[in-house]
Amino acid sequence: MSPSYQDLLAQAREAIPEVEPSDIAPRVESGDGPLIIDVRETAEWDQGHLPGAIHVPRGFLESRIGGVTSGTDQELLISCASGQRSLLAAKTLADMGFSNVTNLAGGFARWKQNNYPVEVPRILSPAQRSRYSRHVLIPEVGEEGQLKLLDSKVLLIGAGGLGSPTAYYLAAAGVGTLGLVDDDVVDESNLQRQIIHTTDRVGMNKGESAKQAIAALNPEVQVNVHPFRVNRDNVLDLLDQYDVVVDGADNFPTRYLMADASLMTRTPLVHSSILRFEGHASTFMPYDGPCYRCLFPEPPPPDLAPSCGEAGVLGVLCGVMGNIQATEAIKVLLGMGDTLSGRLMIYDALGMTFTELKVRRDPDCPSCGPNADLQLRDYEAWCAGVGSHDHAGATA
Amino acid sequence: MSTVKIPPVLRQAVGGERTVEAPGSTMGEVLTNLCQAHPAVGAQILTPDGELHKYVNIYVNDEDARLLQWTDTPVGEGDTVMILPAMAGGA
Numbered sequence: 001m002s003p004s005y006q007d008l009l010a011q012a013r014e015a016i017p018e019v020e021p022s023d024i025a026p027r028v029e030s031g032d033g034p035l036i037i038d039v040r041e042t043a044e045w046d047q048g049h050l051p052g053a054i055h056v057p058r059g060f061l062e063s064r065i066g067g068v069t070s071g072t073d074q075e076l077l078i079s080c081a082s083g084q085r086s087l088l089a090a091k092t093l094a095d096m097g098f099s100n101v102t103n104l105a106g107g108f109a110r111w112k113q114n115n116y117p118v119e120v121p122r123i124l125s126p127a128q129r130s131r132y133s134r135h136v137l138i139p140e141v142g143e144e145g146q147l148k149l150l151d152s153k154v155l156l157i158g159a160g161g162l163g164s165p166t167a168y169y170l171a172a173a174g175v176g177t178l179g180l181v182d183d184d185v186v187d188e189s190n191l192q193r194q195i196i197h198t199t200d201r202v203g204m205n206k207g208e209s210a211k212q213a214i215a216a217l218n219p220e221v222q223v224n225v226h227p228f229r230v231n232r233d234n235v236l237d238l239l240d241q242y243d244v245v246v247d248g249a250d251n252f253p254t255r256y257l258m259a260d261a262s263l264m265t266r267t268p269l270v271h272s273s274i275l276r277f278e279g280h281a282s283t284f285m286p287y288d289g290p291c292y293r294c295l296f297p298e299p300p301p302p303d304l305a306p307s308c309g310e311a312g313v314l315g316v317l318c319g320v321m322g323n324i325q326a327t328e329a330i331k332v333l334l335g336m337g338d339t340l341s342g343r344l345m346i347y348d349a350l351g352m353t354f355t356e357l358k359v360r361r362d363p364d365c366p367s368c369g370p371n372a373d374l375q376l377r378d379y380e381a382w383c384a385g386v387g388s389h390d391h392a393g394a395t396a
Numbered sequence: 397m398s399t400v401k402i403p404p405v406l407r408q409a410v411g412g413e414r415t416v417e418a419p420g421s422t423m424g425e426v427l428t429n430l431c432q433a434h435p436a437v438g439a440q441i442l443t444p445d446g447e448l449h450k451y452v453n454i455y456v457n458d459e460d461a462r463l464l465q466w467t468d469t470p471v472g473e474g475d476t477v478m479i480l481p482a483m484a485g486g487a
């Protein structure tokens with residue numbers, strides 16, 4: 001006669017030792033307990049589970065257990081809601097050769113009744129699941145990646161040509177907090193490229209204007225408006241509040257300030273600069289890859305480094321380069337793919353070419369080298385100074 | 397002849413061209429010849445003593461010339477020499 005459900009449970013009980021929550025709770029709380037496998041369904045798991053538990057629904061147990069365990073001799077504690085499904089699951093694992101499997105008596109229900117600590121997994125709300133569904137569908141992002149973006153904080157230096165598309169797309173992507181540093185106001189001549197601003201907001205602070213656009217696009221994004229210029233007195237406090245900084249400044253003193261401050265606070269720096277039809281982009285990972293000064297030890301003099309206001313810029317170029325920055329920021333936040341760390345990408349819109357140059361860490365770098373005496377300086381004076389002197393390289 | 401890639405800020409100095417051909421068997425010779433043909437370029441990238449300013453990066457076939465043999469890096473037919481100053485624009 002085929003065994004009944006009760007027979008199966010009885011057989012499993014003979015093979016699998018059971019532990020009471022009170023027996024195992026001290027070890028779980030101190031973090032040196034067995035690997036806990038929770039075999040309930042997703043909806044049950046989402047309501048809460050034992051701290052540190054791994055979710056492997058019963059239906060996927062045989063196929064997934066190998067991927068979450070280190071070997072068949074690993075100590076495992078199997079849990080479910082009441083201790084019955086987990087008992088059968090534990091028996092299956094024993095049949096698969098796992099030699100150190102126990103079952104949590106009374107399951108999660110008894111654990112919770114005894115007021116032992118419970119972890120409630122963070123999940124996207126139904127509205128978030130809908131809004132970010134195209135992200136959640138990407139295996140490299142998924143719900144976990146989207147939650148990470150929602151927890152992330154990105155600081156943008158400038159809400160202008162580069163900052164407009166970068167901020168807009170990062171907001172759409174659900175980056176939870178965006179800081180916008182800009183002391184400037186929207187001007188009519190900005191609107192050819194600074195698409196986050198509008199004609200009726202001419203005269204408004206750019207951070208405030210961008211905040212309105214972002215609120216309309218994705219109201220759940222927290223926007224911090226910093227309506228001042230970043231300088232050596234405020235930069236470190238500012239960077240401490242963010243995970244990644246995106247540099248869309250329009251002058252060298254600010255760019256060298258951000259380069260040094262990102263090293264000091266170990267904040268990844270996503271860089272781009274633009275002029276006419278050409279854009280540069282790179283990502284500087286503090287002390288892990290080259291820094292901005294490894295690439296450009298000194299700024300050129302002002303006549304060799306005109307701003308977009310002086311020399312012009314193709315509006316569309318800002319969209320391309322700003323979105324490269326947004327892409328890099330997301331990759332850094334999610335730790336996926338290969339960033340532009342160690343590479344300078346040059347986009348030539350006229351030739352429609354992307355050129356990639358290798359950037360190496362300079363062992364003599366005055367900012368990130370082993371002998372560097374890194375401290376924030378008067379970057380205005382320094383940039384003016386190096387530009388007016390003859391700092392010779394080798395003979396040409 | 398090598399092909400010299402001219403950055404946006406120096407294009408006016410070479411009549412608006414994005415690339416210019418220049419002779420020379422080393423990167424230094426190529427740039428010297430370029431600056432002789434287009435003195436306005438020399439005024440920007442060379443010191444009065446004829447040395448390259450430190451704020452100018454040079455790449456030979458997309459490799460940083462500082463990591464090659466700098467101005468002595470050999471170049472020939474079909475090679476590219478890129479002049480790359482930092483750009484500041486972002487707004």
Ligand SMILES: [Zn+2]
Pocket residue numbers: 290291292293294295361362365366367368369
């Ligand atoms: Zn460096």
